Amino acid sequence: MRKRRILITGASGLLGLNTALEIAAEYAVIGQVNRNALRAEEFTVVQADLLAPGAVQRLLDETQPDWVIHCAAQANVDACEANPAQAQQMNSEIPRVLAEHVARGGARLIHVSTDAVFDGQRGDYTEEDLPNPLSIYARTKLDGERQVLAANPDAIVARVNLFGWSLSGKRSLAEFFYNKLSVGEQAMGFTDVYFCPLLANDLGRLLVKMLAAGLSGLYHVVGSECISKYEFGRRVARAFGFDENLVIPTSVRDSGLKAVRSTNLTLRTDKLIHALGEPVPDLSTGLERFYTLYQQGYPQKLARMIHP
Numbered sequence: 001m002r003k004r005r006i007l008i009t010g011a012s013g014l015l016g017l018n019t020a021l022e023i024a025a026e027y028a029v030i031g032q033v034n035r036n037a038l039r040a041e042e043f044t045v046v047q048a049d050l051l052a053p054g055a056v057q058r059l060l061d062e063t064q065p066d067w068v069i070h071c072a073a074q075a076n077v078d079a080c081e082a083n084p085a086q087a088q089q090m091n092s093e094i095p096r097v098l099a100e101h102v103a104r105g106g107a108r109l110i111h112v113s114t115d116a117v118f119d120g121q122r123g124d125y126t127e128e129d130l131p132n133p134l135s136i137y138a139r140t141k142l143d144g145e146r147q148v149l150a151a152n153p154d155a156i157v158a159r160v161n162l163f164g165w166s167l168s169g170k171r172s173l174a175e176f177f178y179n180k181l182s183v184g185e186q187a188m189g190f191t192d193v194y195f196c197p198l199l200a201n202d203l204g205r206l207l208v209k210m211l212a213a214g215l216s217g218l219y220h221v222v223g224s225e226c227i228s229k230y231e232f233g234r235r236v237a238r239a240f241g242f243d244e245n246l247v248i249p250t251s252v253r254d255s256g257l258k259a260v261r262s263t264n265l266t267l268r269t270d271k272l273i274h275a276l277g278e279p280v281p282d283l284s285t286g287l288e289r290f291y292t293l294y295q296q297g298y299p300q301k302l303a304r305m306i307h308p
Contacts, residue, residue, distance in 0.1 A: 002028075003026070003027050003028040004027050004028065004066045004067065005027070005028045005030065005063070005064060005065045005066045005067070006023065006027045006028070006029050006030070006065060006066065006067045006068070006069060006208070007030045007032065007059070007060070007063050007065035007067070007068045007069070007107075008020050008029060008030070008031050008032065008068075008069045008071060009032045009050065009068070009069070009070045009071055009072035009098075010032070010033075010070075010071035010072030010073065011031025011032055011033050011038065011043075011045065011071070012031075012033045012034075012036035012038055012167055013071055013072070013073075013075070013166075013167075013171070014162065014164055014166045014171045014172055014200055015071045015112060015160070015162055015164075015200050015203060015204065016031065016069075016071035016072070017031070017038075017166070017167060017302065017305075018164050018165070018200035018201050018203075018204055019069060019071070019200070019201075019203070019204030019207065019208075020040070020042070020043045020204075021042055021043075021201075022201045022204045022205055023204060023205070023208055024042035024043045025042075027208070028044075029042070029043035029044065030043065030044045030045075030046055030063045030065065031043050031044065031045050031046070032046050032047075032048050032050070032059060032072065033045060033046070033047055033048075034047070034048065034049050034050065034072075036167065036306070036307075037306075037307030038167075038305050038306070038307055039304070039305050039306075039307050040305055046059070046062070046063065050072060050090075050094050050098075051089055051090070051094065056094065056097045056098050056101055057101050060101050060102065060105055060107070065107050066107055066108070067107060067108045067109075067110070067208075067211045068098070068102050068107055068108070068109045068110070069110050069112070069204075069207055069208075069211075070095060070098055070109065070110065070111045070112060071112050072090070072094070073090055073091050073112070073141070073144075074086060074087045074090040074091055074137070074140075075114075075137070076137075077116075077135055077137045077261075080135065080136040080137035080140065081135065081136050081137075084136045084140075087136050087137060087140045088140050088143075090140075091137070091140035091141050091143070091144045092140050092141075092143040092144045092147055093147075095111055095144040095145075095147055095148045096144070096147035096148065096150075096151050098111075098148075099111065099147065099148040099149075099151035099152035099155055100151045100152065102152060102155070103151060103152040103154070103155075108154070108155075108156075108211055109148070109152055109154075109155040109156070110155065110156040110157075110158055110207050110210060110211055111144065111145070111148045111155055111156065111157050111158070112158055112160055112207075113141050113142075113144065113145045113157050113158060113159045113160070114137075114138065114141045114159060114160065114161070115159050115160065115161045115195065115196070115220075115222060115262075115265040115267055116133065116134075116135065116137065116138040116141065116261075116262055116265065117131035117132075117133050117138050117141060117142040117145070117159065118131055118132060118133075118262055118265060118267075119131075119132040119133070119134055119262055120134075120194075120261075120262025120263040120264040120265050121263075121264065122264060123194060123226075123264035123265065123266035124266050124267075124268060125220070125265075125266070125267050125268065126220070126267075126268045126270070126271070127217075127218045127219065127220060127271055134260040134261070134262055135260055135261070138262075145157045145159075145218070149217070149218070153216065153217075154216045155216060156210055156211070156215050156216055156217065156218075156219060157217070157218045157219070158207060158210070158219050158220075158221040159218070159219070159220050159221065159222070159267065160198065160203060160221050160222060161195050161196055161197055161198065161222045161223070161265065161267075162197060162198050162199070162200045162203050163175075163197045163198075163199060163200065163286070163290070164199055164200030164201060164290065165200075165290070165293060165294070165298055165299045165302055166302065167302050167303070167305065167306060169299060169302075169303065172200070173197070173229065173232065173233075174197075174232075174236050174287075174290060177189075177232075177233045177236040177237065177247065178236060178240065178294075180246070181233075181236070181237050181240070181242040181243070181246050181247070182240070182242065184243075184246070185246065186246050186247075186248050187233055187246060187247055187248065188247075188248050188250040188255070189228070189229050189230030189231070189232070189233035189234070189247045189248065189249060189250065190228065190229040190230055190250060190251065190252045190255070191228050191229075191230040191249045191250065191251065192228070192251050192252055192253075192263050193228060193229045193252050193261060193262075193263050193264075193265075194226055194227065194228050194229075194263065194264045194265065194266050195222075195226065195227075195229065195232075195265045195266070196222035196223045196224070196225065196226040196265070196266055196267055196269075197222070197223050197232060197283060197286070198221070198222050198223035198280070198281065198286060199223075199281065199285075199286035199287075199289055199290055201289065201293075202281040202285075202286055202289070203221060206221055206272075206276075206280070206281075207221070209276055210272075210275075210276070213275065213276060215275055219271055219272045219275070220267040220268060220269050220271065220272060221269070221272055221280075222267050222269060222280070223280060223281065223282065223283050223286065224269065224279060224280040224281065224282045224283075225282050225283040225284075226266040226267075227283070230247060230249050230250075232283075233247035234247050235283065235287055236287065236290075239287040239288065239290065239291045240291060240294075
């Protein structure tokens with residue numbers, strides 16, 4: 001029996017790469033990359049600039065996937081503020097084009113969105129709550145959600161928040177705290193920003209389970225525990241045995257960040273739990289695995305995947 005073919009866009013990114021490695025033993029994984037060439041034994045790597053004319057259709061024709069997990073995006077919030085047109089292309093237009101072509105070809109699509117579509121004024125958001133994005137990044141991601149579901153109603157849109165080990169070692173908040181605390185440096189942690197982080201490896205598995213279950217529509221796919229970024233930093237410190245007092249409480253208002261950030265992005269996952277019939281992984285389990293992957297040399301393994 002042939003393995004199901006899964007195309008993952010943005011396979012050099014935090015979610016795309018961890019998902020590809022997590023599921024490669026069970027599926028025939030094709031990872032699309034743009035500028036970041038990868039050396040991967042576990043899955044097939046294809047290079048494609050999704051912004052090039054006709055690139056999306058060519059990619060689907062060449063790879064013939066059963067399922068598509070669309071992780072590629074312009075996820076740098078301040079870069080989106082600096083270049084709104086590029087953010088619109090990557091976060092709104094490419095998802096629409098991909099959704100249209102996937103629908104015509106008969107594959108299934110899961111489009112990765114963000115918890116940042118909400119303004120964070122109250123938190124505890126469900127899928128029924130009205131988004132109010134504050135930044136260009138968030139606005140373009142919300143537009144992407146709507147474009148995908150309009151073009152392909154059978155698609156899944158997953159709003160996520162994640163952490164994990166990345167290709168550069170600098171892509172996730174957990175890596176930020178690790179990089180600082182491991183050399184005895186202080187690290188600022190926002191006491192007034194709340195989120196529900198989920199380990200990228202666990203998130204990748206959940207996305208595949210959602211495809212396998214035949215789900216469609218909008219889902220919140222975040223961790224079961226929601227905490228401040230300050231407390232998250234202290235939890236990372238505890239997981240590695242670092243000094244928790246190196247995590248310095250601070251306010252996002254004093255951060256100097258260019259784009260406006262939502263402060264309370266706690267999301268409810270009742271819909272997902274009901275659909276899958278199982279709980280969402282918790283933060284303690286995720287941080288334990290994050291540490292175990294470190295012990296197993298996983299960050300070094302990722303670094304070796306960077307093509308010279």
